[in-house]
Amino acid sequence: MKTSIDIGTDGAGQGVRIDVQELLATRLLVQGNSGSGKSHLLRRILEESAALVQQIVIDPEGDFVTLADAYSHVVINGGDYNEREIAAMGARIRAHRASVVLSLESLDIEAQMTCAAAFLNALFDAPREHWFPALVVVDEAQMFAPSVSGDVADNVRRASLSAMTNLMCRGRKRGLAGAIATQRLAKLAKNVAAEASNFLMGRTFLDIDMARAADLLGMERRQAEQIRDLERGHFLGLGPAISRRPLAVRIGATRTATRMGTHSLMPLPDARGADMRSMLFTETEAPADAARLRAPARTGGGGRTA
Ligand SMILES: Nc1ncnc2c1ncn2[C@@H]1O[C@H](COP(=O)(O)OP(=O)(O)O)[C@@H](O)[C@H]1O
Numbered sequence: 001m002k003t004s005i006d007i008g009t010d011g012a013g014q015g016v017r018i019d020v021q022e023l024l025a026t027r028l029l030v031q032g033n034s035g036s037g038k039s040h041l042l043r044r045i046l047e048e049s050a051a052l053v054q055q056i057v058i059d060p061e062g063d064f065v066t067l068a069d070a071y072s073h074v075v076i077n078g079g080d081y082n083e084r085e086i087a088a089m090g091a092r093i094r095a096h097r098a099s100v101v102l103s104l105e106s107l108d109i110e111a112q113m114t115c116a117a118a119f120l121n122a123l124f125d126a127p128r129e130h131w132f133p134a135l136v137v138v139d140e141a142q143m144f145a146p147s148v149s150g151d152v153a154d155n156v157r158r159a160s161l162s163a164m165t166n167l168m169c170r171g172r173k174r175g176l177a178g179a180i181a182t183q184r185l186a187k188l189a190k191n192v193a194a195e196a197s198n199f200l201m202g203r204t205f206l207d208i209d210m211a212r213a214a215d216l217l218g219m220e221r222r223q224a225e226q227i228r229d230l231e232r233g234h235f236l237g238l239g240p241a242i243s244r245r246p247l248a249v250r251i252g253a254t255r256t257a258t259r260m261g262t263h264s265l266m267p268l269p270d271a272r273g274a275d276m277r278s279m280l281f282t283e284t285e286a287p288a289d290a291a292r293l294r295a296p297a298r299t300g301g302g303g304r305t306a
Pocket residue numbers: 032033034035036037038039040041232233234250251252253261262
């Protein structure tokens with residue numbers, strides 16, 4: 001059985017391959033600023049390996065649901081289920097070796113973290129007879145394994161971080177191989193990042209992230225400048241499943257695309273100021289005695305009026 005997949009080309013136009021068998025044992029960390037091409041890269045890996053390995057995608061932005069159009073992935077909309085149902089689904093996914101995309105798009109941040117934690121824990125807690133190999137892709141992983149406490153409730157953050165730590169640190173024995181992407185290494189919990197042995201580093205602006213990326217690639221700080229100059233879709237790859245030396249890769253095309261178009265400029269609408277004003281205001285039906293937003297009537301104490 002062929003175990004390697006083509007992800008793109010190197011500087012000389014030669015194909016660059018990832019050994020999926022090796023990737024399952026050694027995991028992957030992708031870093032790059034927003035727009036550097038991380039999700040595209042993950043999609044390329046998922047598409048190329050779809051026939052080789054079970055795939056489970058944690059998809060905070062609903063980017064990957066289109067995989068279902070061309071491949072056998074089942075889309076689960078996280079917002080449609082409670083925690084218990086999500087956990088039950090996670091267990092069934094292990095038992096049946098289903099490739100799925102868990103879309104968290106419709107949830108707020110705390111609910112996304114809670115849902116991802118319940119799901120990952122269920123994958124992790126599957127009984128031994130269901131420990132089949134599966135690639136677990138987590139996009140925007142810094143959301144689920146943040147390096148510092150932020151605005152979310154502490155118990156939510158801890159549950160999500162613990163599920164991600166289990167995936168990356170203890171998942172291998174159970175067949176789970178994490179492939180995670182983050183905008184910023186400094187925002188991702190160190191112990192989660194540390195368990196990946198394969199790296200694909202894309203364009204990175206901030207010095208602190210560039211320095212960490214260079215450290216992971218075993219590059220000297222002064223060489224690290226090239227990470228800032230990478231173009232969109234270009235990454236430096238290193239690791240047992242990719243290359244023994246840092247290798248420049250231009251990620252190839254994908255069969256499927258995200259639902260959202262690109263955010264390029266487009267002609268503005270023709271409507272003039274007055275037309276626009278009438279469209280915005282007159283199309284609102286004003287119920288005759290509706291509670292309009294109005295200044296509260298003065299009733300001495302400033303209380304609400306009926
Ligand atoms: N290798 C590539 N070839 C062609 N288009 C790409 C490539 N990488 C990224 N893109 C395009 O660039 C845009 C940003 O890529 P994306 O993967 O969404 O970035 P990120 O996830 O890092 O924010 C998308 O429209 C994507 O289709």
